[in-house]
Amino acid sequence: MKRVLITGAAGFLGSHLCDRFIKEGYHVMAMDNLITGDLKNIEHLFPLSNFEFYNHDVSNFVHVSGDLDFILHFASPASPIDYLKIPIQTLKVGSLGTHNLLGLAKSKGARMLIASTSEVYGDPEVHPQKEDYWGNVNPVGPRGVYDEAKRFQEAMTMAYHTYHGLETRIVRIFNTYGPRMRLNDGRVLPAFIGQALRGEDLTVFGDGSQTRSFCYVDDLVEGIYRLLHSDYAHPVNIGNPNEITIGEFAEEIIKLTGTDQKVIYKELPTDDPKKRQPDISLAKDILDWEPKVSRAEGLKITYEYFKSLSESELYKKEHNNFEQYIKK
Numbered sequence: 549m550k551r552v553l554i555t556g557a558a559g560f561l562g563s564h565l566c567d568r569f570i571k572e573g574y575h576v577m578a579m580d581n582l583i584t585g586d587l588k589n590i591e592h593l594f595p596l597s598n599f600e601f602y603n604h605d606v607s608n609f610v611h612v613s614g615d616l617d618f619i620l621h622f623a624s625p626a627s628p629i630d631y632l633k634i635p636i637q638t639l640k641v642g643s644l645g646t647h648n649l650l651g652l653a654k655s656k657g658a659r660m661l662i663a664s665t666s667e668v669y670g671d672p673e674v675h676p677q678k679e680d681y682w683g684n685v686n687p688v689g690p691r692g693v694y695d696e697a698k699r700f701q702e703a704m705t706m707a708y709h710t711y712h713g714l715e716t717r718i719v720r721i722f723n724t725y726g727p728r729m730r731l732n733d734g735r736v737l738p739a740f741i742g743q744a745l746r747g748e749d750l751t752v753f754g755d756g757s758q759t760r761s762f763c764y765v766d767d768l769v770e771g772i773y774r775l776l777h778s779d780y781a782h783p784v785n786i787g788n789p790n791e792i793t794i795g796e797f798a799e800e801i802i803k804l805t806g807t808d809q810k811v812i813y814k815e816l817p818t819d820d821p822k823k824r825q826p827d828i829s830l831a832k833d834i835l836d837w838e839p840k841v842s843r844a845e846g847l848k849i850t851y852e853y854f855k856s857l858s859e860s861e862l863y864k865k866e867h868n869n870f871e872q873y874i875k876k
Contacts, residue, residue, distance in 0.1 A: 549598065551575045551615055553658075555606050555649065556622035558585030560728045561663070561721075561765065565620060566590055568769050570599060577612060580623065581605040583637065584630050589728050606645040607637070616656040618776060621649050622663045624697070628690075628817070629734035635693040642697025643704070650708045650716075659715035661776045662705050664783060666722040666824055667695045676791075676825035679720070679783050689819040702783060709781050717775050722787025722826045726765030726846065727853035732864060736760065740798060741854050744805040745862055754816035756795025761825045763788035764846035767839040774835040787826035788839040804847055 552569050556562040557578030562585065569576050575598045578590060582603060593599040604610070606623050624641050625631045631638040646662065653660040669677045670685035685695045702718055709716040729735070731742045743750050763786070771786035792800070798811045831837045854862075 549573065549575045550617040551577065552618040552620065553577045553579060553612055553616060553652075554620045554622060555579045555645070556585060556624060556663075557601070558582060558587055558589050559622065559626075560589070560726075560730070561724065561768070562620075562622040563589035563728055564726070564765050564769050565622065565772065566593060566599070568773060570596065572773075574598070576600070577602065579604050579606065579610075583634065584625050584730075584733075586730075605641075606648055607640040608648070610648045610652050612652065612656070616652070616658045619649055619653050619658050619660040620663070620772075620776070621646060621660065621701075624663070625694070626665070627730075627733040627735050629732075631694040632690060638693045639697050642694075642701045646701045646704050650704065650714065653716075654708065654712055654714055659717070659776070660705070661717040661719060661772065662701055664698050664702050664718050664720045665694075666720055666785070666787065666826065667691065667821075668699050668702065668720060669821075670695060671819055671821045672823055675823045676789060676827040677785065678827040679785055679830055686819050690817075691819045706781075716781055717778070718781075718783040719772055719775055720783050720785045720826075721768065722763055722785065723760050723824065724763045724765055724768045724787070726850055729850070731854060731857060731861060736794060736797070737762065737801075737850070738854070740801040741805065741851060742862065744801055744807045744809060745854060747807070747809070749810045749812045750798045750801065752794055752798055752811055752813050753820065754794070755813065756798065756811070757793055758816075758820065758822045759791045759793050759824060760797070761788050761791045762843055762846070763839055764841035764843075764849075767841050771831060771835065771837045774837050775831075778835055780834050784831050784835070785826040785828055786831055786837070787828065788843075789826055789828055790839075790843060791825040792843075800843075800847070804851055
């Protein structure tokens with residue numbers, strides 16, 4: 549039985565990856581410090597003999613006993629509320645955490661895949677974004693702690709590949725959604741659905757003309773699984789190229805939820821990307837991958853998940869530090 553270490557395993561994406569690798573017959577070692585993850589996302593796996601969980605911060609030295617075939621590094625805050633609240637930890641998990649895990653992969657002879665992000669492109673001047681675009685990132689802006697952590701992560705991973713000959717893979721993840729997202733983490737989709745469920749008006753930052761492209765989590769996991777088992781070491785975009793404006797998306801959520809809230813507009817946060825759409829030509833070519841789940845289908849599943857949450861979860865307020873993020 550092959551063994552895989554998944555960091556950030558109690559988070560949204562990490563938990564779905566745990567499910568996939570269990571389904572594929574792997575022994576899964578899940579690791580998370582629970583700073584943003586939640587054990588409820590993986591508690592259904594605890595009874596399994598081929599699943600084990602470690603409460604650990606990968607920014608510290610990482611030790612795993614026995615053989616190890618793969619490492620998937622998904623430990624990182626991924627929403628503005630998180631990385632505005634814990635900027636130092638965000639930088640450390642992308643730098644020290646990545647370095648520790650690359651060292652572990654080297655010592656074990658394991659293949660390592662890192663979760664990078666479309667945020668490496670910043671507020672892009674090229675549209676849609678291809679892997680050979682270097683980006684337009686403000687390193688000292690409020691988003692810089694996340695954007696630059698991921699850019700450093702890519703550079704460190706590629707250095708281990710070229711200098712040590714380590715087997716590495718880099719996935720650049722575009723906006724992804726589905727069950728187990730945190731309802732109030734500041735990202736646009738759960739924010740809209742949460743507001744609709746609470747009977748609040750939907751808040752659009754900016755004039756609503758900025759765009760996003762939403763990929764359902766099952767499609768993303770399939771792309772990651774194929775990339776891990778491919779022979780391609782350079783970054784690959786995984787996302788859904790079906791682009792929509794935030795204004796149109798707000799109206800789509802109102803229609804989905806059957807509510808009659810208004811859309812209200814607030815000032816656009818500093819360095820917020822105006823356009824976000826992946827060019828997935830490379831993924832189609834080398835992985836024979838493209839998303840299968842339509843936005844209508846995926847949103848219906850996600851909405852049913854959010855509707856099932858308890859009232860305390862629905863009304864839970866995350867610490868919101870957006871004021872420092874808004875242009876002055």
